Amino acid sequence: MSRYFTDEHEWVDVEGDTATVGITDYAQEQLGDIVFVEVPEVGSELAQGDDAAVVESVKAASDVYAAVSGEVVEVNEALEDEPGLVNSSAEEDGWFFRLTLSDKDELSDLMDEKAYKAFVDNL
């Protein structure tokens, strides 16, 4: 399994044709206490860069973008009752949705962990 990152602070785990998407620990830290998460509908087709989900904290509401294109096959329903999972476990239990990759080449647009860390350090 390999993990990729976007400059919009999303992470993408790729296993075979399936990608799991969430927001990074840095992002949850910046947002503060998260009070609401809206995930996409299973079956929806997302193009890279589309608005995919919404995350709302005590400070602000932010869009989560589709880091890669594909069809949504599963969403993290636990976030509806427990949005705080994104704070406590942003990069594991707080995942947002899974999609079937429609274009693996898009992964080359993303950063690896080292590049993302350097990106965040520069912010």
Added chain:
Amino acid sequence: MSMLSEGRPTRQEDNLQMTDTGSITTHTGNRALMVDEPLIFEIGSPDRSGVDLPEAPPVESRLGGLEREAPMAIPGLSEGETIRHYTRLSRQNYAIDVGLFPLGSCTMKHNPRLNEKMARLKGFADIHPLQPVDSVQGALGVINELAVWLIKLTGMYGVAMTPKAGAHGELCGILCIRAGLEARGDAREVILVPESAHGTNPATAAFAGYKVEDIPANAAGRVDLEALKARLGPDVAGVMITNPNTCGLFEPDMKAISDAVHEAGGYVYCDGANFNAIVGKVRPGDLGIDAMHINLHKTFSTPHGGGGPGSGPVVLSEALAPYGPLPFTERHADGHITLVEEETVEDRHPHTFGRMSAFHGQMGMFTRALAYILSHGADGLKQVAEDAVLNANYILRSLEDVLEAPFAHSGPCMHEALFSDKGFTNELTTLDLAKGMIDEGYHPMTMYFPLVVHGAMLVEPTETESKAAIDQFIGAFRSVAERAKAGDERLKSAPHFAPRRRLDETQAARKPILVWTEDEDFAQAAE
């Protein structure tokens, strides 16, 4: 020590010398004028009432056994108890009539009492929108005269008076844009919204069915003109720009932006929430704007924020005016005023997109806004903008040595000053500073907005504050900011002196209890 001829010392410091007030408790839990007021349900009782109603005659029920048997859960209080309850609660509140209200972008200016006097005249206050127009010529005259003023002040072609607030006005403007595009058979999909726009702008565009795309801000906190130009094309219906923007800065490229958008076949919507800063100085019509809402409850001093309804008339360019909503007033050559409505629209205004409000608009706000305009006059309104900008710059320059002002180096601000949380230590945040300002006796500033600045604090003093009031505010703000930079641990638990200590905002958002219930089990289940 100064003493009354009999009794206790009168000066505060003398009192403090005598007693340590922190250790004193009261029988009631109240602290002098600050009363710990219970909920109205907790003090009410069904056997009390503020009115004396006759015994209801027996009625044969036609509800088939579904009639209510349990008592209604309405608190019973006498008139006196009701008045005391709400008056006590109001004393825990902060309002523009209590002190400076520095909420950035909200323009919390003084609400002149002359406005109130005019709005309460019987001919304006005690009329009904369905009265024959001949019997309300004076009120229609107010709407019409205000409309003329708004058109003149903005250099636009027409105005829709009916929208009920800023966001309603935005929707009106975007619906005009859509109607204009559809009329030429050119349905477009995208509205561009810069990062420095008001948060309601993307919401409005999305609500009207458009896809929203961001345009980045440049390093000076303005719209990135080149990025905007690069994105324009045949799919772009228009842009929504806030000018002056939410960084408190004027968009100097506005005319170039409008020209580029028009050239690409789109329309320009301007969020006029910050018109306060440019009224009498700049006419949006000269900047190529096609539609702009004006918050009467900001620029023109009508009460808001719990004090009254908003009102958001939308001024329109010649290109968009034919699509404006119904109804509107029309003054005839003999001075008689009529309403253009569905019955008369065919030959007067056939391209209207429809109606977005049952009646004429917020009459009470129209009266107040016109009273404000007429009492200031054209020259006075110009000074409103000048003083609002002067006051904000005074705050900006007085505090930039202690707080980072990210865009201050690019020149003066407009009507509001923007600071960041740079330099705060001990994990203190903008939220902690805001809570500290409550202890100092102020409503906090707008915080964490705009999003382009880290830990943003947006301060708008408006033109109606005196130098003495602003100096006092600056002193308090400076003191709390210095504590935040020094890492004062006590700020984390502020406010210490408010009627309620720090509220759990996370819990309030995640699990709000919105309905009072006597049944504790139910209340717990709701959690």
